[in-house]
Amino acid sequence: MKNTLTIAAILAAAFLLTACEPKRGSEAWCKKMDETPKGEWSFNDAGDYTKFCVLNQKPEDQ
Template identity: 45%
Template sequence: MQKILALFIVSFTLTACAPEIGSEQWCTDMKEKPKGDWTVTEGKDFAKHCIF
């Protein structure tokens, strides 16, 4: 049970550290990420929030 709780805490912490989609930091991170590694959703979000 303790391992499951520890895994949950670690995954929650890592998820909480990601910048919010559409924020300036997120746009900067996406510009640095190779375009081939983007998902379709990331491409749409980038166009919506960082270009328009």
């Protein structure tokens, strides 16, 4: 029973943490990246920021 509750708590925490992240390429994601120090960006973050926020390309799944 204790293991089941532990697993349920971990899954719930993971769901809550990932549900708050704005969709990559969205206006909310661009604003979030504007507020994030550039030193904390990954190579993929920088490329996607340029593509979606500077060049205003739409994400492929929209």
